[in-house]
Amino acid sequence: xxxxxxxxxxxxxxxxxxxxxxxxxxxxxxxxxxxxxxxxxxxxxxxxxxxxxxxxxxxxxxxxxxxxxxxxxxxxxxxxxxxxxxxxxxxxxxxxxxxxxxxxxxxxxxxxxxxxxxxxxxxxxxxxxxxxxxxxxxxxxxxxxxxxxxxxxxxxxxxxxxxxxxxxxxxxxxxxxxxxxxxxxxxxxxxxxxxxxxxxxxxxxxxxxxxxxxxxxxxxxxxxxxxxxxxxxxxxxxxxxxxxxxxxxxxxxxxxxxxxxxxxxxxxxxxxxxxxxxxxxxxxxxxxxxxxxxxxxxxxxxxxxxxxxxxxxxxxxxxxxxxxxxxxxxxxxxxxxxxxxxxxxxxxxxxxxxxxxxxxxxxxxxxxxxxxxxxxxxxxxxxxxxxxxxxxxxxxxxxxxxxxxxxxxxxxxxxxxxxxxxxxxxxxxxxxxxxxxxxxxxxxxxxxxxxxxxxxxxxxxxxxxxxxxxxxxxxxxxxxxxxxxxxxxxxxxxxx
Amino acid sequence: xxxxxxxxxxxxxxxxxxxxxxxxxxxxxxxxxxxxxxxxxxxxxxxxxxxxxxxxxxxxxxxxxxxxxxxxxxxxxxxxxxxxxxxxxxxxxxxxxxxxxxxxxxxxxxxxxxxxxxxxxxxxxxxxxxxxxxxxxxxxxxxxxxxxxxxxxxxxxxxxxxxxxxxx
Ligand code: SF4
Numbered sequence: 001x002x003x004x005x006x007x008x009x010x011x012x013x014x015x016x017x018x019x020x021x022x023x024x025x026x027x028x029x030x031x032x033x034x035x036x037x038x039x040x041x042x043x044x045x046x047x048x049x050x051x052x053x054x055x056x057x058x059x060x061x062x063x064x065x066x067x068x069x070x071x072x073x074x075x076x077x078x079x080x081x082x083x084x085x086x087x088x089x090x091x092x093x094x095x096x097x098x099x100x101x102x103x104x105x106x107x108x109x110x111x112x113x114x115x116x117x118x119x120x121x122x123x124x125x126x127x128x129x130x131x132x133x134x135x136x137x138x139x140x141x142x143x144x145x146x147x148x149x150x151x152x153x154x155x156x157x158x159x160x161x162x163x164x165x166x167x168x169x170x171x172x173x174x175x176x177x178x179x180x181x182x183x184x185x186x187x188x189x190x191x192x193x194x195x196x197x198x199x200x201x202x203x204x205x206x207x208x209x210x211x212x213x214x215x216x217x218x219x220x221x222x223x224x225x226x227x228x229x230x231x232x233x234x235x236x237x238x239x240x241x242x243x244x245x246x247x248x249x250x251x252x253x254x255x256x257x258x259x260x261x262x263x264x265x266x267x268x269x270x271x272x273x274x275x276x277x278x279x280x281x282x283x284x285x286x287x288x289x290x291x292x293x294x295x296x297x298x299x300x301x302x303x304x305x306x307x308x309x310x311x312x313x314x315x316x317x318x319x320x321x322x323x324x325x326x327x328x329x330x331x332x333x334x335x336x337x338x339x340x341x342x343x344x345x346x347x348x349x350x351x352x353x354x355x356x357x358x359x360x361x362x363x364x365x366x367x368x369x370x371x372x373x374x375x376x377x378x379x380x381x382x383x384x385x386x387x388x389x390x391x392x393x394x395x396x397x398x399x400x401x402x403x404x405x406x407x408x409x410x411x412x413x414x415x416x417x418x419x420x421x422x423x424x425x426x427x428x429x430x431x432x433x434x435x436x437x438x439x440x441x442x443x444x445x446x447x448x449x450x451x452x453x454x455x456x457x458x459x460x461x462x463x464x465x466x467x468x469x470x471x472x473x474x475x476x477x478x479x480x481x482x483x484x485x486x487x488x489x490x491x492x493x494x495x496x
Numbered sequence: 497x498x499x500x501x502x503x504x505x506x507x508x509x510x511x512x513x514x515x516x517x518x519x520x521x522x523x524x525x526x527x528x529x530x531x532x533x534x535x536x537x538x539x540x541x542x543x544x545x546x547x548x549x550x551x552x553x554x555x556x557x558x559x560x561x562x563x564x565x566x567x568x569x570x571x572x573x574x575x576x577x578x579x580x581x582x583x584x585x586x587x588x589x590x591x592x593x594x595x596x597x598x599x600x601x602x603x604x605x606x607x608x609x610x611x612x613x614x615x616x617x618x619x620x621x622x623x624x625x626x627x628x629x630x631x632x633x634x635x636x637x638x639x640x641x642x643x644x645x646x647x648x649x650x651x652x653x654x655x656x657x658x659x660x661x662x663x664x
Contacts, residue, residue: 106592112628147597149576151544151557154594175593176548179629195623201552201648245558264562268651271559281650282552492550495591 028347089114153491184455200493206435210442217429227291291417336483350438362434459493539571543581548591
């Protein structure tokens with residue numbers, strides 16, 4: 001496993017003690033998940049402290065069905081702990097929010113991943129989901145979703161408004177829950193790798209990479225140098241594609257459709273180039289345990305250098321255009337502010353965190369190839385508004401293009417895969433990747449004959465969705481689509 | 497300053513090389529537009545419903561609006577209400593949490609209720625088949641007219657699927 005990751009076996013006191021000491025020294029919660037396999041039942045919480053990932057692994061005896069909540073120390077734990085309860089029937093002790101989260105009452109069972117899933121006696125209780133209600137003169141409620149007008153994923157937003165102003169917004173997610181943790185159980189590694197690439201399609205490279213790292217960590221194998229550089233290339237191209245898409249959509253939402261036309265053409269060109277060079281427009285299934293599935297031909301290298309230069313030129317023009325467009329800046333500036341103070345308290349990272357003053361980008365912070373050879377410059381803005389999230393995307397987009405060029409120049413020759421042994425059943429590994437949206441984490445536990453006993457894929461949207469609720473109050477209802485777009489969180493990645 | 501920049505970009509588009517022979521997106525889109533006028537008397541109104549997709553299919557559906565096929569410029573509309581939809585485009589393995597919404601949307605549509613299932617997982621659950629949380633295929637919930645395979649299908653395959661559906 002990468003030197004920057006460690007898994008610590010803890011008892012309940014140790015589980016809480018670690019959370020307290022991490023919280024005491026300014027560390028943050030990255031992910032929290034439950035697991036039940038043949039040999040293990042329990043809960044994991046992963047923290048980042050001084051550029052290392054500390055994973056607390058709490059094993060629970062069969063008789064025990066509770067675990068201590070850390071939500072008082074880390075507010076972002078609340079939904080993840082509710083999810084553990086919904087899926088595994090393990091009850092977070094001390095968590096005051098008793099509402100279900102991922103379970104909407106439609107599965108026909110309760111706690112489907114526990115040792116004894118209970119048949120649900122009723123279904124479809126979602127109509128009764130108790131939203132928090134603020135009372136007051138002239139407050140009224142606007143429910144939106146789960147199905148929306150545009151081409152977006154399903155989710156429900158409950159606004160409480162006074163006049164045109166949002167007082168409070170509450171999310172209800174889980175509509176796209178597919179039971180991926182359950183599907184990992186007993187899956188062959190090849191099947192599980194494909195699944196990991198479909199946790200959130202827009203982050204297929206990031207999730208597949210975290211998954212591959214987890215497998216490689218469990219097996220204690222290193223993939224060849226060239227494969228690491230190709231993984232970096234794929235990850236940067238995924239970041240480029242998403243930033244292109246977001247920058248176009250953000251201008252469109254703010255009334256400049258010209259921006260959408262330009263950026264969607266650039267994105268389509270990038271996808272076509274991906275197909276021509278690597279066989280898949282979104283780069284799905286290219287990162288596999290042991291390395292990568294496709295190499296870059298020498299001719300492709302020249303193509304990428306040339307097209308990268310042209311793309312950079314166009315992006316710079318568009319950046320100036322956005323900056324000088326009064327109408328756009330008017331909509332972007334001061335809208336959807338998430339203060340650095342709140343962002344820090346929530347432990348935010350990724351695009352949204354960096355737009356709200358949170359330093360940190362695993363590409364720069366971890367000593368891993370290819371990034372340790374590229375001197376990655378992380379973006380940082382402090383105004384926390386839509387404008388800051390646009391600026392961060394432009395900055396990162398241009399930085400990606402610089403990295404892509406360096407990767408082309410410096411990528412070592414050699415094999416792109418190494419042999420992947422079957423490994424010892426029960427071995428576990430964790431992967432940790434700076435995806436385009438933020439930190440992606442993956443955990444696996446190996447089973448017999450090349451299968452998985454269990455697995456989990458964590459998308460940064462878990463940490464970021466609660467932050468959106470805090471960026472909306474005080475804004476006009478009509479500005480919500482723009483603010484939401486500037487976060488652009490994954491529903492599927494969160495709902496898993 | 498603006499004007500100059502706009503001009504540079506616009507010229508950029510004008511001087512693009514002519515679309516390659518394989519690049520038939522615009523031709524397909526125009527064909528679809530003509531078919532839809534013939535059949536419905538207006539340009540196609542599409543309702544999109546994400547029934548638990550991984551969002552990969554949505555990335556491709558979005559790109560139907562890139563300048564290469566310009567669906568909206570040709571009069572296509574993605575509509576908010578199923579009551580105004582000629583066609584329903586469904587992605588995902590139908591998560592059980594979205595099953596009701598899919599049924600309700602389908603019921604609210606006017607006849608002939610054309611349903612296009614988009615993407616491998618919408619056909620039979622794909623990689624998500626067998627999960628406790630998915631119905632496993634759009635046609636296990638509503639009748640499907642056209643199935644568009646691919647994970648995800650590219651804009652060309654999407655347009656071809658729409659053409660087949662409208663041709664009837
Ligand atoms: S078909 Fe593939 S890309 Fe489309 S939603 Fe299903 S898994 Fe995602």
